[in-house]
Amino acid sequence: MNKFLLAPSIIAADFSHIADEIASIESAGADWIHVDVMDGRFVPTITVGPLFVESLKRVANLPLDVHLMILEPEKHLEAFAKAGADNITVHVETCPDLPGIIQKIKALGCAAGVTLNPATPASAIDSVLPMVDLALVMSVVPGFSGQKFMPEMIVKVEEIRAKLNALRSTARLEVDGGINAETLLLMKKAGANVFVTGNAAFKHPQGSGAGVRALREAMSASRPPDSNDGSRWS
Ligand code: DX5
Numbered sequence: 001m002n003k004f005l006l007a008p009s010i011i012a013a014d015f016s017h018i019a020d021e022i023a024s025i026e027s028a029g030a031d032w033i034h035v036d037v038m039d040g041r042f043v044p045t046i047t048v049g050p051l052f053v054e055s056l057k058r059v060a061n062l063p064l065d066v067h068l069m070i071l072e073p074e075k076h077l078e079a080f081a082k083a084g085a086d087n088i089t090v091h092v093e094t095c096p097d098l099p100g101i102i103q104k105i106k107a108l109g110c111a112a113g114v115t116l117n118p119a120t121p122a123s124a125i126d127s128v129l130p131m132v133d134l135a136l137v138m139s140v141v142p143g144f145s146g147q148k149f150m151p152e153m154i155v156k157v158e159e160i161r162a163k164l165n166a167l168r169s170t171a172r173l174e175v176d177g178g179i180n181a182e183t184l185l186l187m188k189k190a191g192a193n194v195f196v197t198g199n200a201a202f203k204h205p206q207g208s209g210a211g212v213r214a215l216r217e218a219m220s221a222s223r224p225p226d227s228n229d230g231s232r233w234s
């Protein structure tokens with residue numbers, strides 16, 4: 001199993017050329033395609049739904065890593081699974097019966113993930129950590145791509161890494177929000193092994209292929225690049 005994975009988020013892609021965008025990140029070495037689903041209720045933005053995932057599945061050769069930032073996710077699991085989601089990740093803040101929903105995702109044949117907002121303590125996902133395939137730590141308040149990285153989330157990654165290790169869990173530890181070449185390495189050091197990147201991949205000045213290649217290089221480096229522009233976490 002690959003140690004570290006790169007999951008570019010289509011939220012920052014050009015939807016009018018989505019097939020080209022997917023081809024470009026796949027040939028540049030992306031591992032997963034992160035699909036940010038937002039309902040305008042749990043978060044202010046509305047993005048895409050199962051119909052989009054269905055079309056994406058027709059042009060993608062990589063696993064679809066679906067991140068549900070929606071209320072009542074239990075009502076939509078089947079539709080996303082049928083549309084072709086490989087992973088389905090739900091927010092603890094939207095699931096009164098979190099163990100039940102994780103079991104339902106698995107019963108649908110998808111990998112089950114849980115995620116939590118920056119303000120939510122790591123302990124909130126303790127009940128399902130032994131059963132999930134993926135734990136996702138948000139390093140921005142969800143809803144928009146291009147936000148500033150929240151360095152205070154590094155300690156939460158360390159905490160969840162320690163919990164997963166204590167459980168001898170093989171679950172993936174994914175991070176999402178403000179991840180670029182510099183912050184990726186900080187989160188890698190803290191114990192993350194899957195990196196969601198919206199802007200850093202798709203809004204790279206030389207295009208998304210160059211963006212993914214630069215992030216892959218960062219992922220294989222052992223320390224953060226010296227940020228000579230003094231911009232911490234930008
Ligand atoms: C929640 C979304 C974004 C997105 C990543 O807002 O989940 O975090 O995936 O966007 P960047 O990498 O541009 O912060």
Ligand code: ZN
Pocket residue numbers: 009034035036067176196
């Ligand atoms: Zn996301």
